Amino acid sequence: MNIKTIAQMAGVSVATVSKIMNNYTDVGEDTKQRVLKIMEETGYKPSSSAKTLATKRSNLIGVVFAGELNSDLSHPFFISVLDAFKRQIGVLGYDLLFFSNEKFSQEKEDYWARCRHFQVEGCIIIAGDQVEPSIHMLDRSDIPCIGIDIRLSGDNSAYLMSDNAKISSRVVEHFYMSGYRDIGFLGINRVSEVTTTREVAFKESLEMFGLNMNPDWFVYSDDFEEESGYRAMKAMIARGQLPKALFAVTDLLAFGALRAIREHGLRIPDDIALIGCDDLLACQYTDPALTSVKQDKEKMGKLAAMMLYDMINKQMDPKSVIIEAELVVRQSCGAKSI
Amino acid sequence: MNIKTIAQMAGVSVATVSKIMNNYTDVGEDTKQRVLKIMEETGYKPSSSAKTLATKRSNLIGVVFAGELNSDLSHPFFISVLDAFKRQIGVLGYDLLFFSNEKFSQEKEDYWARCRHFQVEGCIIIAGDQVEPSIHMLDRSDIPCIGIDIRLSGDNSAYLMSDNAKISSRVVEHFYMSGYRDIGFLGINRVSEVTTTREVAFKESLEMFGLNMNPDWFVYSDDFEEESGYRAMKAMIARGQLPKALFAVTDLLAFGALRAIREHGLRIPDDIALIGCDDLLACQYTDPALTSVKQDKEKMGKLAAMMLYDMINKQMDPKSVIIEAELVVRQSCGAKSI
DNA sequence: TGAAGTTACGAAAGCGGTTTCGTTTGCGTT
DNA sequence: AACGCAAACGAAACCGCTTTCGTAACTTCA
Structure with missing residues (x-):
């Protein structure tokens, strides 16, 4: 079932059929209707590859x-x-x-x-x-x-x-306004525009607010999996020194951190406050529900x-x-x- | 840059070039290498539409x-x-x-x-x-x-x-073995093979274990959203009569139910046990972590x-x-x- | 040495559309 | 009656690739 068949059935040339499909104006109204009817009845659909080949447009x-x-x-x-x-x-x-x-x-x-x-x-x-x-x-x-x-x-x-720089500064600002001064960071060991920007902006924001950057409070995950976030947080806990608030560059990492913190017997947010980023659906279901930055x-x-x-x-x-x-x-x- | 160009550059026919691309055997090793080299150098890629048109295979x-x-x-x-x-x-x-x-x-x-x-x-x-x-x-x-x-x-x-019937029977069995006898169901008001099967099998399992089906413990959501699960659970709570255990046909619904239950001041699983289905990632992060049925x-x-x-x-x-x-x-x- | 069989390659006909350009027809105009 | 023009349509080239089949050159073997 191709354009030729349609043309034959309608008693017109393939050119005419093609013109009808492509809304050319030089085709009579009656033939147009006749052809359209046949196309409708036969359920004809033009081949995209042929069309693409001819027009160089693939849609x-x-x-x-x-x-x-x-x-x-x-x-x-x-x-x-x-x-x-x-x-x-x-x-x-x-x-x-x-x-x-x-x-x-x-x-x-x-x-x-x-x-x-x-x-x-x-x-x-x-x-x-x-x-x-x-x-x-x-x-x-x-x-x-x-x-x-x-x-x-x-x-x-x-x-x-997203305005990743602003994301970080807003998080730091929020922590600051809520009274936190010891703020940590859970980042990732990967070269990525997004996370790097967030990290840089995070550090700049700390400085702006006159907060000190304790290296012990910075920890990095190896990938974006929850499990890696968990391990990274475990590592920070192992150091002994913990911040009072923590920003995780990604919700998944935050989930992992949350698990590690809870396992360690600490309470969120009482012992340590936590903010993630991405606002995944699951943020609503964690215990406690995870504050996050929502990208539209x-x-x-x-x-x-x-x-x-x-x-x-x-x-x-x-x-x-x-x-x-x-x-x-x-x-x-x-x-x-x- | 098409097959013709390549053929001309190599001083062969388009047929030969085509044969080389399609691993025909009737082409000499030396010409083959020569053509391959040219294709490599020019970065030539055949057009899929032309190929599809000719072969009727689109990949x-x-x-x-x-x-x-x-x-x-x-x-x-x-x-x-x-x-x-x-x-x-x-x-x-x-x-x-x-x-x-x-x-x-x-x-x-x-x-x-x-x-x-x-x-x-x-x-x-x-x-x-x-x-x-x-x-x-x-x-x-x-x-x-x-x-x-x-x-x-x-x-x-x-x-x-998935073996949806077995999913339900396994859930009921698990509840039963854990000592539960008052088991409720959070389903969905949609005609869908999967959820319908689960519901039917759930009821059959109740019967098999000789458990009674209290209509008050059956409630239906309008769609698969968490919010709808929340509303459905609210409705059940409003009835006053609550089961001791609840199976939600879908994790998302379970999340909603979980929220409603918690909001109502009840504890999970002490006041009401909950099992979902699908084993979404988020099951691990809810409070408490949601038991679910994992499909591979x-x-x-x-x-x-x-x-x-x-x-x-x-x-x-x-x-x-x-x-x-x-x-x-x-x-x-x-x-x-x- | 000649017949038969291999090997290596190309000509050309599709595949199913699009588009240009030419032709036919009907009509109004002088 | 002759002409010009617009409307309606078709012939055919083309898009880039595949595949059949034919053929020339080269082996092999009796």
């Missing part, structure tokens, strides 16, 4: 996760962003192509090659931990790219990122879709955007209440 | 979420399964095409039409709550489909499902990929599989310990 957006550790889909934050992105880009007429993570993929081609292979019209690149070199090739290519939490720099790229994932995803659409279809100059984040106060940080 | 698997409520990606259980699926299917040489949910999509075509449009070679269908009619068209089509938690029946379909998502996803692959490539008769689930005992159910 496909590539989804790339730039991470080494977690296999993409397991990251709750990005899933939420992607979910919103997917809905919006769907409305705009695109479908999503998920590339298998490179290290799992059969062929070792870089992402750029795969984008060309599928002729995706644009890409959304979502940052995990470390960024592979092949991401940069894609970034610098002529394919429009939109980055989430990754600072793309290519001419056809833009990115969306819905907004990020939707905005990313619209930006990418504009970049693809209107050759708009890509303009990156910083998204404000919001502190969601719960019981873990010793504030009076919400 | 694409369609991903369909059959649900009305949650927008697909927000469902933690399915994400985990899909994650495993994606890794395995990636190894087998396929990429994933995510269809926008119908109700969000611009075009109102059914999934089957879209599958044909992209010539996906197979589909993974993941059940949300209600199943749209167009899913059944896809199921009955000639496209190989593998269902997760959805009982597909087409000739080219198979499905993977990794195994399900991987198996689904391999089954689908076989169905596509070996015309194997689809054979559905039931996966055993495992009770993960934590603090919420009043058992002696883990």
Whole structure:
């Protein structure tokens, strides 16, 4: 069942059928209706590959996760962003192509090659931990790219990122206002734009508030797993010196820390106050409920879709955007209440 | 940069280049190396649409979420399964095409039409709550489909499902062995294979153990959100009559119930024991940690990929599989310990 | 040495659409 | 009656790759 069949059934040429599908104006109303009716009855759908081949447009957006550790889909934050992105880009007429993570993929081609292979019209690149070199090739290519939490720099790229510096300063400020002076940090041993920014800003904020940085209160996890956060916190506890408040760069790490603290017989927030970051759903269910910084994932995803659409279809100059984040106060940080 | 360019550069015909890419044997070793070198240097990648057009094979698997409520990606259980699926299917040489949910999509075509449009070679269908009619068209089509938690029946379909009946009986048995006799149920008001099976099996198990079914202890949520579980539990509490133990068909509902119970000033498990289902990550972080039934998502996803692959490539008769689930005992159910 | 069989390669016809450009037809105008 | 013009449609080239089949050159073997 192809365009030729339809054309024959309707007694017209394939050209005419094609024109009808593409809203050309030089086709009579009656033939148009006749052909449409036949297409309807036969349930005809044009082949996307033939169309793509002819038009060089695929109506496909590539989804790339730039991470080494977690296999993409397991990251709750990005899933939420992607979910919103997917809905919006769907409305705009695109479908999503998920590339298998490179290290799992059969062929070792870089992402750029795969984008060309599928002729995706644009890409959304979502940052995990470390960024592979092949991401940069894609970034610098002529394919429009939109980055989430990754600072793309290519001419056809833009990115969306939370105001990570402000996140940290807000956390420190909140601790300070709540009367805390001994504030610790649970970070991660990975080079990542996001976490690095948070850490730097955290230290700067401490300084701004005239607080001292006790090295004993800084501890680093090896990856983003809860278990690693647990181990890192255990390590800090083992040192003997504990802060009165702790900021974990990621909720998952905070969960781990929470477990370690509780296991150690300490109470939250009485003995040690805790704030995480990302505002995962699970923050509401921990004991005590975890104060966290909420990034507007819905907004990020939707905005990313619209930006990418504009970049693809209107050759708009890509303009990156910083998204404000919001502190969601719960019981873990010793504030009076919400 | 297409196959013709490569052919010209190497001084051979396009046929030869194509043969080299497809491992034909009737091409000399020296020419082969020469052409490969040129392809390497130029970074040439063949166009997938042209290839698909010519071969009728797209190397694409369609991903369909059959649900009305949650927008697909927000469902933690399915994400985990899909994650495993994606890794395995990636190894087998396929990429994933995510269809926008119908109700969000611009075009109102059914999934089957879209599958044909992209010539996906197979589909993974993941059940949300209600199943749209167009899913059944896809199921009955000639496209190989593998269902997760959805009982597909087409000739080219198979499905993977946890042993939901056993899940319920195991929960009841566990409660019974722990000394509980007044057992309640938190279900959902949606027609869904999975939850319905759990509910039916739950009731049967009660009977088997000679326990009475107090209607007051049965309550139903409107959807799968935590908030709805909270409201449902509130409703049960409002009735005054409370069971000593409660099985929630879904962890998210259990979380909601947990919140309602705690808010009401009751203790878990002392006043009421609680078991959920799915073993979401967050189960470990609730207070108390939630006992749940763990479905082996990794195994399900991987198996689904391999089954689908076989169905596509070996015309194997689809054979559905039931996966055993495992009770993960934590603090919420009043058992002696883990 | 000649017949038969290998090996290495290319010509060309698809695959299912799109798009340019030309042709036919009908109509109003002078 | 002759002309110009717009509307409606089709022929055919093209997109980039696959695959069949034919053929030339080279072996092998009786």
